[in-house]
Amino acid sequence: MAETTTETTKNAPLLAADGTPLRRKLEQALFVSRMRALGLVAPLLAFILAVFIIPIVYFMIQGMHNPVYADRMPNSTPILQAWDGQSPVTEEMAEAMVKDLILTRDNREIGRVATRVNQEFSGARSMFTSSARKAERMEPPFLEALVDADKDWGKQEVWRAIKVAATSWTPAYYLAALDFQYAGDGSITRQDAERRIHVALFVRTMEISLIVTISCFVLGYPVAWLLAELPVRKANLLMILVLLPFWTSILVRTTAWIAMLQGQGVMNDLMVFTGLNQVILQISMLFNDYKDLTVSSLCGIDVNAALGSIPAAVEKFGASPPGTLTRCGAEILAAFEQGGESGARSHAEALAASAQRWGYGDERFSMIYNKLGTIIAMTHILLPFMILPLYSVMKTVPPSYLRAAKSMGATNWTAFWRVYFPQTIPGIGAGALLVFILAIGYYITPALVGGQDGQMISNFIDFHMRRSLNWSLAAALGGVLLIIVLFFYWLYDRIVGIDNMKLG
Structure with a gap:
């Protein structure tokens, strides 16, 4: 009888002070805790749902629905x-x-x-x-x-x-976003060659975003390493300089780059003063025909304009503000005043024939309103987004690891490459993913400094939203861009692993 009572006592559930089974009491406490946590985050979830999720879903539906x-x-x-x-x-x-x-x-x-x-x-x-x-x-x-x-x-x-x-409900807009055409009989054909612009814009967007990401990594890695190695007081002072761009409007920073990179800007003045412009020009001549010189030379642009149409070129040169005309343009304009169209054309052809020997000291380069200007400005703006994740990861790497590697005979490079660098890969992945996704949807900077060659797909989405009022095509372009971003996110997760990404 005593043994039976003992066995029954062992099998009986544990009870709380109020007689409720302890297991149920614990589940109730956990439920109340979860509800309290849900109540705290509910406003944020509602806000994200209202201003982020629902608009994106509605916008993507518009790419297929136009009644x-x-x-x-x-x-x-x-x-x-x-x-x-x-x-x-x-x-x-x-x-x-x-x-x-x-x-x-x-x-x-x-x-x-x-x-x-x-x-x-x-x-x-x-x-x-x-x-x-x-x-x-x-x-x-x-x-x-x-x-x-x-x-x-x-x-x-x-x-x-x-x-x-x-x-x-039609797939026409998503097909148009990929340069295809949906006909009324259900057939799908490619757009005419002169109308295939969207795929090229997507490719250019990917190219610019990748170049900007690589540039931010090359420039940001040494800075992050320096911040992690310096004493705390000096590191905090330099960190203020890294964070300083966040306190300045993107519009102001982009406008500053326009002043820096334009034909008569600071960068061109500095290259003319140091003679670096002639070095760059001669190197460019080794790889480019003179007809392709417009990619790097304002003077080359003036010569090509004269070879294309003397009257239009002369009108352009005559309307140029004082001090902005290149020596090529000034000489062609003087030749026109002396010998008419034939004299101007002869001088332009002479400049083209002696292009590799000209050596003008005031030669200036077009670094704005093209792809180069877009890359430079975007790299500067997005650089902190690469430095901060790198710094947060580098700060957690113990310096003793490098000292231990060197004490075992490793050189500085071997210790860095085999010991230090692998431990910073999570920060590299986080910074690269952050910069790439931000760059792929950039709008203001390409619109201001991109020109025709530096425009990205986001600028065309804005064009269809505000000017052509073709919201469905804009939604389709945005949907394709979102799919591309998700694809790169999935690819990163497969190769690196999203669990290995660290932002701090």
Whole structure:
């Protein structure tokens, strides 16, 4: 009997002071703790959901959903959606189109409908607006009446474009973001060569972002190492200098680089003063034909402009502010005043023929409004984002590791490469990922200093958002960019491992 009582006591659950099983009491306490933690982070989660997650999802949906035509053209929309895109245009389709033109003309929606169709077929806006003004006077047969109003109504590809516009859910925008075209018959073809711009912009964006990331690593690693090795007092003083750019507007910093890099800027003045410009020019001559000299030389730009069109070049040289004209431009302008177009062309050809021997002392380089200017300005702005993760990781590496390696016979380089560098890889990964993702979506700096060669995909997204008002294409471009960023994030996780990334 005593043994049975002892066994029952052992199997009985532990109880709290109020008689509740201890296990249940512990689960209740943990639940209350989790709810308290959830309550503390709930405002932040709601804020992120409201201003970040939901707008991104809505924006990406807009890249596939555009009901502008379907909502405003109720008569022609179902007929066009049922049309196969191959058979001839019917009188029923034309009659429904005339009714919708009259309807949208009366409710002042024809502009939005015309803009939507114009996104699929260039020139459709004027066709729709002009036909809408004549729609009330049109009589059967309506197809002939539409063709009389505008001959483009007789083209099969126009009706196919309207069919695409009449489909609310369409892959057309995402295909356009990849330089493909979605036709009304369901076929997918590549855009014409002169309209394939988006893929090239994505490639340029990746290229600039990668170069900026590498540049930040090359410049930031020694600085982070110096900060980690210096005494705390000196390191804190230098850290203030690293953080100082955060206290200055990006717009101000970018504008400062414009003043630094322009043709008459500080950098060009310094190169002219030291003669470095001539060294760079002669090295460039070894690898470039004179026709390609425009990549590095303002004087070369003036010569090429004169060889292309003497009147236009002379007009440009004459309108140049005092002190900004290169010696090439000044000599060509003087030759024009003395010998006319033939004299100016002869002098330009002579400059081109003796390009490798000219040696002008005031030769200046175009370092702004091109890809070079974009890379320089972005590297300066994003450099702290590389230094800080590197510094936080380097600070945790014990100096005794290097001393131990050297005491065992390792050289300075071997101790650094085999012992120190591998321990800083988490900081390198964190800084590189941070800089690359920030660079890939940069907008202000390329817009101000990029020019035609330094524009990135973010600038085109802004163009379609604010100027062309093609929000669906902007959403598709943004969606493709987001997919690319997620791909690189996945690739980093597979190669390095996201668990190995350290920000501090």
